[in-house]
Amino acid sequence: MLLFLYNILLPIALAFSFPFYLRRMLKRGGYARNFSQRFGRFPKEMTDRFAEGGWTWIRAVSVGEIGLALRLIEELKRQSPDFKAVISTTTSTGYTLGLQRRANRPWIEIIYNPIDFYPIVSFCWKQIRPREAILIDSDLWPSFLALAKAHRSPVYLANARLSRRSERRYAKTRLLSQRLFWRNVTSLFAQDQEDAERWKRIGVSADRIMVTGSMKYDTDEVASGTNARFSVWLDEHGIKAGRPILLGGSLHRGEEDLLLSSFKLLQAEFPKLFLILVPRHVERTREIVQLLRARSVPFALRSEPDFREDPSILLVNTTGELRDWYCTATVVVVGKSFYGTGGQNPIEPILAGKPVVVGPHMENFQYIVDELRNAGGIIQLHSADALVSTLADLLRNPSVASSIVARAFKAMAQHQGAIRRTASMIIQGRAGLSIAG
Known part of the structure; x- marks a missing residue:
């Protein structure tokens, strides 16, 4: 009854929200x-x-989840050579990144997430016919989960994180959530004991929850600190090796202005300092360009x-390059x-071997930040x-920066291996073995 009501109300909600999403799609582009x-x-x-069958359906909302999904797939492929996956994503940036990184990997397909309307998801399910589903970072949708149960396909929540805020929200609708979500989940792989x-x-x-750790701790060939592709790119454009570089990654509105102000003050002592701004949403480019021109x-x-002139910024x-830029x-x-x-x-800039500074608002990563801060492996400021x-x-002190990175690596070492553990659990589930915690 609840699922029926959800599918009655969903088209109405979509109709009302369509103007907002249309404006967002046009602004972001690529949709x-x-x-x-x-x-x-x-x-x-x-x-x-x-139609060949044997596919695993992996849902990954956007760029970050796509990266985790691809790394998990590589491990699943290593443990089970016949493994192949369909990755579905919501955003155009995630879709573009997925297509870029699936090159020469015929065992991976990239699609957009279908609208969670039962007839649409059912139509997709009949075409893909997945043997199991993996949801990265708890991408939960009622119709999708109901169809997985109807087709007797196991559902795994990988890298499952639950913030305090989300816990309070789900607690208010505990019975509703139980019927729409949790009873349809086969196994949940939590990031830590608190989660x-x-x-x-x-x-x-x-008995459905296992603590496997955060997959974000696991390094790969891109975020290893040895990727020189973009350092070469900078050198070719006049930004020579040895020049200090301040990078702001995944910036949100207001933070470009903050870094520009900081950059201007720092130039008095570090005249060769170069600033790289990487906004979280590339569609904000015009807004940031206007800010730069105004300054x-x-x-x-x-x-x-x-370049028409020697830039300082x-x-x-572009999308999908942040980890590469961290290495510079x-x-x-x-x-x-x-x-x-x-x-x-x-974690990604730390894995690239860089000292990291964060502000006071790290709620979604507070467990990680607390561990790193207690180990002296990250700097968290109470204000700007x-x-x-x-x-x-x-x-001014490269040795201090290096020691921060070293302490961060030491703190993270005990948490690495989550991707391997998660993949092993899924392979055990395929073999019909119990994976209960």
């Missing part, structure tokens, strides 16, 4: 590409491959490699931590007031 996939319409060559306890409190059965600072766009207005930095400031709430992933002095100290 028109393969838009029919959101209704379960796929090209014939793709459906022919689906596991939260999942239990909102109604997930304890009359020479800047370059990543999408326009022919690079605005990265001297110091990294992680966005959505000074303005906004939740923060962004601090201390940002300039903190950055100056790190730029």
